[in-house]
Each structure stands twice: as structure tokens, then as C-alpha cells.
Amino acid sequence: MGGELPMTHPPNFASGTVWTGDNLPVMRGINSGCIDLIYLDPPFNSNEDYAAPIGSRAAGAAFKDTWTLSDIDVYEHGELAERSPAAYAVIDAARQTHGKSMMSYLIMMAVRLIEMRRILKETGSIYLHCDDTAVHYLKLLMDAVFGARNYRNTLIWKRTSAHNSAKKFGRITDKILFYSKTDEATWNKVSQPYDKEYIEKFYRFEDRLGRYRAGDLTGAGLRSGDSGKAWRGENPSSKGRHWAVPMKVLTDEYPNLDLGSLSTQEKLDLLDKAELIHWPKRGTVPSLKRYLDLSKGVPVQELVIDIRPIGSRARERTGYPTQKPVALLDRIISASSNEGDMVFDPFCGCATTLVAADRLNREWAGIDLSPLAVKLVDQRIRDDRGALWGGAIVRDDPPLRTDFGKLPNYRTHRHRLYGEQEGVCLGCDTHFPFKVMEVDHILPRSKGGSDHYENLQLLCTHCNKSKGGKTMAEWLAARGAG
Numbered sequence: 001m002g003g004e005l006p007m008t009h010p011p012n013f014a015s016g017t018v019w020t021g022d023n024l025p026v027m028r029g030i031n032s033g034c035i036d037l038i039y040l041d042p043p044f045n046s047n048e049d050y051a052a053p054i055g056s057r058a059a060g061a062a063f064k065d066t067w068t069l070s071d072i073d074v075y076e077h078g079e080l081a082e083r084s085p086a087a088y089a090v091i092d093a094a095r096q097t098h099g100k101s102m103m104s105y106l107i108m109m110a111v112r113l114i115e116m117r118r119i120l121k122e123t124g125s126i127y128l129h130c131d132d133t134a135v136h137y138l139k140l141l142m143d144a145v146f147g148a149r150n151y152r153n154t155l156i157w158k159r160t161s162a163h164n165s166a167k168k169f170g171r172i173t174d175k176i177l178f179y180s181k182t183d184e185a186t187w188n189k190v191s192q193p194y195d196k197e198y199i200e201k202f203y204r205f206e207d208r209l210g211r212y213r214a215g216d217l218t219g220a221g222l223r224s225g226d227s228g229k230a231w232r233g234e235n236p237s238s239k240g241r242h243w244a245v246p247m248k249v250l251t252d253e254y255p256n257l258d259l260g261s262l263s264t265q266e267k268l269d270l271l272d273k274a275e276l277i278h279w280p281k282r283g284t285v286p287s288l289k290r291y292l293d294l295s296k297g298v299p300v301q302e303l304v305i306d307i308r309p310i311g312s313r314a315r316e317r318t319g320y321p322t323q324k325p326v327a328l329l330d331r332i333i334s335a336s337s338n339e340g341d342m343v344f345d346p347f348c349g350c351a352t353t354l355v356a357a358d359r360l361n362r363e364w365a366g367i368d369l370s371p372l373a374v375k376l377v378d379q380r381i382r383d384d385r386g387a388l389w390g391g392a393i394v395r396d397d398p399p400l401r402t403d404f405g406k407l408p409n410y411r412t413h414r415h416r417l418y419g420e421q422e423g424v425c426l427g428c429d430t431h432f433p434f435k436v437m438e439v440d441h442i443l444p445r446s447k448g449g450s451d452h453y454e455n456l457q458l459l460c461t462h463c464n465k466s467k468g469g470k471t472m473a474e475w476l477a478a479r480g481a482g
């Protein structure tokens with residue numbers, strides 16, 4: 001399969017594109033390094049069949065989630081052994097400990113994850129949503145493909161409040177494995193509101209402007225300048241401390257308050273005049289009022305308990321099986337991408353990722369096997385943007401890669417390939433004279449293959465004709481079956 005092209009390239013498709021069909025050939029046609037963020041919520045290998053309720057917006061959507069080796073192209077298996085020996089070793093271990101279904105599932109995932117890594121920018125990140133059916137195997141697979149050092153977190157999302165599981169604890173969470181491609185990955189600090197318990201415990205005071213907590217106005221240690229002197233009869237030095245007016249907090253919360261050129265005591269005077277000083281009972285130094293309304297909350301944590309599953313009457317509910325809440329995607333997209341970035345979901349279902357990306361002014365694209373998913377993408381974005389929206393760009397043909405630069409005509413490689421293959425046809429393993437050998441695309445151009453040398457081989461006229469428009473994988477599989 002040869003080396004990768006790690007550079008960043010422009011996307012070779014338009015924002016707002018949704019493909020119907022298998023995501024593997026589509027991703028193979030996407031330029032390397034053109035995606036900023038990938039979120040995928042693939043089938044979990046849960047041994048279940050999913051179907052949307054009749055009458056819901058998603059009625060008709062269904063997919064099965066049980067894997068057998070016959071679901072997997074035999075060629076994918078061989079390709080994996082060649083492209084990622086580490087991933088192959090993980091899959092082999094899964095076969096021994098868990099059985100063939102897990103092995104098949106992981107092969108399906110591995111070949112796709114390899115493509116995802118290739119199309120991610122160096123600053124990109126990937127979030128893989130799953131549950132505990134396969135999360136431990138998927139973690140190893142992600143380590144093999146993205147590198148253990150690029151692992152960031154496992155988000156644990158509480159997707160339901162209670163579940164009766166026979167002879168074991170209730171399974172109520174999903175897991176989301178978060179990896180970045182490199183250390184340079186985009187990261188934005190995102191906050192979540194404090195929970196009720198925290199507010200009760202710390203925001204204990206209230207005045208006419210609202211609820212607040214007492215923030216420090218002093219720091220540890222003695223100082224000899226202004227900050228070590230008394231103010232309004234209060235001298236923090238007596239407690240081994242000094243005045244420390246938190247300028248960053250004040251500039252963030254009150255950008256119009258101009259404290260810059262004032263002495264410590266003048267700053268405190270001004271804060272008091274603005275009713276921002278909390279005067280406690282005797283014996284404690286005054287503190288700064290930190291209003292709940294102005295607080296951004298806490299930085300988001302890996303345990304996600306504040307995003308509730310989609311209720312049966314929620315407006316965003318489409319009825320699509322396994323639909324995820326927009327708020328969950330909102331958090332992921334806000335943390336790991338910026339406005340204008342390209343967000344990509346190769347198992348996009350009813351478009352939750354795409355809707356969230358669109359609302360956050362990101363570019364987006366998705367793929368799903370189900371034609372109904374595409375209909376829902378269109379419907380949901382139209383509900384958001386209004387009737388003037390031109391609609392999703394619906395495609396079923398893989399894009400053609402443009403990141404190789406201008407390639408010479410593929411036929412010019414005939415001599416080189418003949419030498420490399422020592423005159424042997426790679427279809428029937430027979431030696432032929434030069435003139436009966438034809439240059440063939442391993443992955444046809446109609447299926448996302450390129451004229452790049454790595455996608456070329458020589459076949460004899462007979463084999464080339466018999467292969468036709470199939471991929472090498474499909475042709476070999478069909479021959480194996482026959």
C-alpha cells in the first residue's frame with residue numbers, strides 16, 4: 001500500500017456533502033489531511049437489530065449490528081496485515097479471547113480507522129463513540145492506528161438513568177474514545193455549568209445583584225509595598241498574607257472597570273464603591289463577590305452527566321435508532337475545532353453531528369449506508385436554516401483524490417510495473433510478454449481510485465477484462481467464492 005502523504009490538503013468535496021453508501025470507498029477518495037475533526041458513532045457489534053418506530057421522521061431506517069466474516073471483504077483482511085501489523089495483532093488477540101464476530105467487527109473498523117487517520121489534518125482530532133461491548137478492543141485498535149501517546153480521554157456519557165441488566169450492574173453509559181493526531185491538535189477550553197450541589201455549597205451569599213461566592217482578595221506571604229499595607233483598618237500582613245486583586249478575573253468579568261493605573265488601596269476603594277466587596281463578620285479579611293451569573297462554570301470533565309438522553313417528546317427526536325443528543329456533539333465540536341473547520345462523520349445516521357457543526361459555523365460532510373439518513377440530514381438542516389437553504393449535496397460516487405499533484409498519464413508506468421512484477425500478471429500469476437500486459441487501477445477510478453502509482457498494477461488482457469469495474473478486493477472475493 002506504500003507510504004502516506006501526511007501534508008494538509010484542501011478538501012476535494014464541498015461542505016454540506018452527504019454520501020449514501022459504504023464509507024470505505026468514499027474515504028479512500030478523500031484527500032489526505034483535509035479534515036479537522038472526525039466523530040464516529042459506528043455500529044457497536046451489540047448483536048442487535050435497530051429499527052425506527054413507524055410514524056417517526058426516521059421510519060424505515062434500520063441496520064443490523066452483528067458481524068460475521070462474510071460481512072468483511074477478504075481483501076480488507078489481507079490489506080490490514082500489510083498496512084498495520086499492530087492493528088492486526090490486536091485483532092488476532094480479539095479472535096483468541098472473544099471469537100470470530102469480534103474479529104470481523106474489528107477488521108471492519110480497522111481498515112476504516114486507517115483511512116480516517118490519513119484524512120485528518122495534523123491538528124485534527126477523532127472521537128469514537130461506543131459502549132462496553134467492544135470499547136476495550138477498540139481502545140487497543142485506536143492505540144495501534146493513532147498511537148498510544150495520542151490518546152487523550154475516554155468520555156463517559158450517562159445515556160440513561162437506570163437499566164435492569166440480568167446478574168450484573170445496570171449498563172447506563174456509553175464511552176467516547178478521544179485521540180488527537182498529534183500534539184498540535186486544536187483544543188478550546190469549554191465550560192459546563194456548576195451542578196446544584198456545588199452551587200448550594202459555594203455560592204452561599206446573595207445581594208440585590210444575585211447569588212455570589214466569596215473570592216480571594218489576598219495571597220499568601222508578606223509584601224513590603226502597597227499590597228502589604230492596611231486598607232480600611234484591615235491588614236492582611238497580620239495573617240501572613242498580602243492584598244492580591246485578581247486583575248484577570250476582573251478584566252474578564254467587568255471589561256469596563258479601569259483599574260490599571262491605581263494603587264492597591266485605590267483599586268479596593270473602587271471595587272467597594274461598585275459593591276463588589278463582600279464584608280464578612282469580624283476577624284476575616286474582605287473578599288471579592290463572584291456572581292454566579294457571570295461565572296462560566298467548570299471546565300468540562302470526562303464524566304458527562306449533565307447531557308441527558310433525548311426524551312420521548314424532545315423536539316430534536318427524529319426516531320432514528322441510536323440518535324445522539326445535539327448537546328453532546330456541540331461539546332465535542334466546540335472543544336476540538338474552530339469556526340470554519342471541516343467536521344466529518346462517516347457513520348452520520350440522522351445527522352446529529354452535521355446539525356451541531358452547522359449551528360457552530362463549521363463546514364461539514366457525512367456518509368451513511370442508509371438513504372433515509374440523507375433525507376434526515378436535509379430535513380434537519382432545513383428546519384434549522386429555513387426553506388431558503390439549498391439542501392445537502394447528495395452523492396453516491398466517491399470523490400477523486402486531487403492531493404497527488406498533477407499525475408502523468410497512468411499508462412506511462414507500464415515499463416516500470418513490468419519490471420517490478422517481473423513480467424508476471426498479478427491476476428493469474430502467469431508470465432506474459434510485455435505487449436499483452438495492461439495497466440489496471442487496483443481501486444477503479446469510479447470507486448475513488450487514483451492514477452497514483454500506488455494504485456496501479458499490470459494484468460494480462462484476459463484478467464483485466466474479467467476484473468472489469470470491480471475493485472481488486474471484489475474481484476478476488478468473487479473468484480474465491482466461485
Ligand SMILES: C[S@@+](CC[C@H](N)C(=O)[O-])C[C@H]1O[C@@H](n2cnc3c(N)ncnc32)[C@H](O)[C@@H]1O
Pocket residue numbers: 021022023024041042043062063320321322323324325346347348349350351352353367368369370373
Ligand atoms: C449508531 S448509528 C449513528 C447514529 C448517529 N450518531 C445519530 O446521532 O443519528 C450508526 C450508523 O452507521 C451506519 N453505517 C453502518 N455501517 C456503515 C458503513 N459501512 N458506511 C456508512 N454508514 C454505515 C448505519 O446506517 C447507522 O445509521
